[in-house]
Amino acid sequence: MSAPAESQRCRIADTGRPEIHTVGAGPWTVRVHPRAVAVVVGLAVVAVALGAVALTLGDFPLPLSRVLATLAGSGSRVDRFVVLDLRAPRVALALVVGASLGVAGAVFQSLARNSLASPDLLGFTTGAATGALIAIVVFGAGAGGTAVGAVVGTLATALVALALLGGATGGYRLVLVGIGLNAILVAVDNYLILRSDLTVATAAQTWLVGSLTGGDRTTVAVVGTGLAVLLVPALGISRRLDLLAMGDEAAGSVGVPVASTRAVALGVGVVLVGIATAAVGPIAFVALAAPQLARRLTGTTGPGLVAAAVLGGLLLLAGDVLGQRLAAPAQFPAGTMTAAIGGLYLVWLLAREWRAGR
Amino acid sequence: MTSRLEARGITLAYDQRTVVEDLDLAIPDGSFTVVVGPNACGKSTLLRGLARMIRPAAGQVLLDGAPISSYGAKEAARRLALLPQSPVAPDGITVLDLVARGRYPHQSLLRQWSRADEEAVRRAMGATGVAELAERVVGELSGGQRQRVWIAMVLAQDTPLLLLDEPTTFLDIAYQLEVLDLLADLHAGGEKTLVAVLHDLNQACRYATHLVAVRAGAVVAAGPPSEIVDAALLREVFGLVGEVVPDPQTGTPMVVPAGREARRSGTVASTSP
């Protein structure tokens, strides 16, 4: 936080500890959670550091000093090509896609009041893939058409999931609906790949594992713009999403327009997942884990969109770096890495919910 | 009698299932109105309708003379608060954070906390005796404490009209009276109109200045308890045979159900339509 005019603390009880922190200037006051701010800054620093390290890795290793020099504008033509054209887009793509998924996950989890309600578990990501595959295989679409297909696929899956859930968003029902939808959509994906010719099938298959290798500047720009634009309404309803956790009636009573908040949240979440998936294919578990981990780290109750975004970007970047280095020169796609790590996390989460008897 | 909150011919339904039909009800200003009626007769539905949580299929709810649907969400929330029957305390939330949420309708994106907010929260926590619990996690409190915290939240909202759905259910008798005394104190302050759904008829008669008896989604009787509660009303609303005597402690009507045998013969007669 850059130094605002005045910083205040509210003391209700004489416990000696300030309980509500605000920063403000003139008539403006904004509530802040010091720990959340510290965590977000910390995570951002780690993400930038990891990004710099990622730029040094690959078939053509570069020392950090040369990477930094290249970023600063000097460096040989080869260095510039490797760092700026090959590696930087990939790092940037990991950050923006991960951030998009983190925000979408936070939005969906708040909406459903359920930490399992992430777009990947609910089948939205698979739905995005199916939409994109239909665009590729049936309509022979290019990049733009694929993206539209993915968004439409996400939206259609979300609507089907909502209809199947019928307003119930309790733990296991949600997971079961997700498993069912995922199974059906995977079958459709397989069918689509089987009936297409080899080149298309190979391209589709590569895309289906969720890999960042195809990232170029245009993709980064599209995903980044989508994220920036959608963050505006997402942050706008963040406080309301937080209040919705008390139940529709309690939230409505304090002045949350419940129906419109829901609609905006759903729209924002679906489009974020659609764009991110269209860009790199389905990435598992980032949307599930980032908001949860962010909430634990910040110790706040709300959707924590900014923290979820930063952590989402960091997780996907870490997954991609691990995938490149773990068994080098063999390369694992980022999606495989996040699925492996995220699977463990899901098992832990389910075990915890099970013990809590929810 | 003036009424800032009034229902005119409202019909309330879930999907196709109509629960309340063509109901008229005026909440007298400054009253402690208590709604009673058998299970599933539509008390919660009525409260939801009054608090704009369900849009009436017909008729309208008037708040200060204008249809409540014509108010913005926050604007209505500055005049009327509803404490639902089972609100959810978000995981890990502290008492202070929960109570502070009641201030939401008084805040905006660029004005998220003010002196007035701090003052209202302090007052609400003082009135409900939860100031010492400020930093405790709500989920770890006793039932009575938790209920007082929720009441503190709606008090912090600082509305002239306050609706509470079964604020005493699931509390033991001592806590029930504690919560009712708290509500009576608030009412005695003279600034608030209270509407509460209660289960215990005798408590309702003790605390209400205005009693509304509901059966099958319709208002059977409304008025001061001493004027409307008698054996005939008991029979009509609850299908219960018994007599009504003055409460030895307060003089308000007190229900004494008839013995088992008498009740059986009586109930059989009264339930045949």
Ligand SMILES: Nc1ncnc2c1ncn2[C@@H]1O[C@H](COP(=O)(O)OP(=O)(O)O)[C@@H](O)[C@H]1O
């Ligand atoms: N959310 C809901 N959806 C569908 N039906 C409901 C809902 N809430 C209540 N009902 C039905 O409406 C009727 C009245 O319920 P309610 O208003 O909760 O009664 P009370 O509060 O008097 O016990 C009941 O038959 C109940 O099943």
Ligand SMILES: [Mg+2]
């Ligand atoms: Mg009820």
